[in-house]
Amino acid sequence: MDGAAGRRGRRTSGPTLHDVAREAGVSVATASRAFNGSSTRNVKPEYISRVLAAAERIGYQPHLSAQAIALGSTRTAALVVSDIDDPYFSSIAAGVITAAQAQRLIPTVAIADRSPDRELQIVRTLRGQRPRVIIIAGSRIDGSGTDGALSEELEAYQAAGGRVVLVSQEGLPFSTVAIDNGGGARALAEALVGRGYRRFGVLCAAPAIRTSHDRCGGFLAGLAAAGVPDPTVVETAFTRAGGYDATHELLRGGRPTVDAVVAVNDVMAIGAMTAIRDAGLVPGRDVGVAGFDDISWCADLDPALSTVAVPLHEVGVTAMRLALGDDRGVRVVPVATSVVLRDSTPPR
């Protein structure tokens, strides 16, 4: 509480390496070496312990920002998500953050709020942070007008040595963890047809939203392949409310004209189930329901929700691994999905 206070214009910090060195009676250089023995580990053992003890005593913690400029690189990893309070993104985030921590990297999280403009702005300021990696998990929105600028920004970041990984938004020239949305949706279509469903209501988001587009397209392709044409496709918001509203609309006529409602993600499907109930029908019995993602609650719903499982946590870990891998250059790592049939789509 006093040995550390002898410097000039200090504002708010803690003891510095100088303080440790003085306390231990060695030079700053030696003190520094005592910590990162890695570089040239020729420090007398006694000094090492003396330095460590001194550090412990005065509560020294190396100043990461200072290290960053001295070393020329930070130890942070930046993650950009659309909305952390959404099970899809929070699961991915959990994977990314866990993986980052395992590498002793400090994870930074930014929320883009589903806005491409916001996303672009975030990436711009992120560059100032000089993170080792930038991982972007959001729905690529085609034709949003910011793609060019975003790519430019990321290119510049890469040119400066940064690593970029995108989650499920192929098409941009960066490494990507590619969730098999199309294949999963197609398999779901086949599985549902196999259970006897024929008349589908498909709830998808604006076609510009890539993830939705791919899932929707895969599902339609699957139906077509199975010889089940002409589902009713409803475009709505990519949220629980969107699923509710669209289903409400779909069921408006009184008796249902579809025997299953399929949404491009689970939260929409959950909204759909509630709408079905509000229409006086029983999900599963009167109208089948299926989603996509397999978020944690699916199995706890009643009826349990059929869906396409995406290993979200693993997606996050994979993104991090990809970002930290030796292989620079654009790589696309596919992540398989699998159909999970539960009681919300009983055999019909």
Add this chain to the structure above:
Amino acid sequence: MDGAAGRRGRRTSGPTLHDVAREAGVSVATASRAFNGSSTRNVKPEYISRVLAAAERIGYQPHLSAQAIALGSTRTAALVVSDIDDPYFSSIAAGVITAAQAQRLIPTVAIADRSPDRELQIVRTLRGQRPRVIIIAGSRIDGSGTDGALSEELEAYQAAGGRVVLVSQEGLPFSTVAIDNGGGARALAEALVGRGYRRFGVLCAAPAIRTSHDRCGGFLAGLAAAGVPDPTVVETAFTRAGGYDATHELLRGGRPTVDAVVAVNDVMAIGAMTAIRDAGLVPGRDVGVAGFDDISWCADLDPALSTVAVPLHEVGVTAMRLALGDDRGVRVVPVATSVVLRDSTPPR
């Protein structure tokens, strides 16, 4: 691609202020002032635009770490949560992150994995990051043995100018956003008794977990006050699985010995509902169910889950506001909770 490359030992970065200054034909000082005109805004307008243009041209972004050491303080805000992939924490995180971004702070997120040791370790390394604020949202675990060390670490951090805010873990000598767990639980007890319930099964976590302890205590107090003694209290894990297992156990005897199961959080209640179904009973009709938190899905469950609403997003925002407020010194900001009765506890 060449104007920025004339320096010595550069590793991986981007253009520096030097490059901008050279490009604009002014000194570094002027260039610096052109950006943060705030301090001494006496820069010839023409220079300002020239500098800005140059920066734009070569894609300059100020190096935050460099600014941090020059200014003596960073622009990061650290958040520690137990598990980001849990609606309770992800909602709080959303609030914290949004508030941080609004203040142009960079939010950092660490996951403590419900381990006090991990939490302590995180806080230690966090100190090296020199964040402006540290917000810890986790279940305080009484007698975990790390409380002393944690407090010490945080005290040191505060002494160095940092701000600490705890979410819902009173008892430590730091500013806290205090969720009214006890009051909410008590009100829930009264409400359920008001609906005719008498024989309760209470699912709580280990008494060392403060949040659980407070909620459980409040509920029991409420029952006692209403003259409804002796609920069956079951101790289990603070998770969905814990809720399931405990309820499974509770219902083992065949016909239920309780007319309502009350869990200390919603995810446990969700597990309980599934266990009730698996026992061949109907939640709501045969056994009432209530939780705590009011996470997003409560209203979409069937039956919709009765609970005690906690404004989680607001809690996060409040924590940030508290951390950034002028008022240093320990403050406790109470956050009210409110009972929300839904169909999982129909009048009996």
Add this chain to the structure above:
DNA sequence: TTGTAGGCGTTATCAA
């Protein structure tokens, strides 16, 4: 109004 110079906390180079 502008530029020069020194400092922020750390690491790395180079003598000693």
Add this chain to the structure above:
DNA sequence: TTGATAACGCCTACAA
């Protein structure tokens, strides 16, 4: 093996 000392990129008195 150790200790000065020069970077790292930026900001800010201070002097011009």
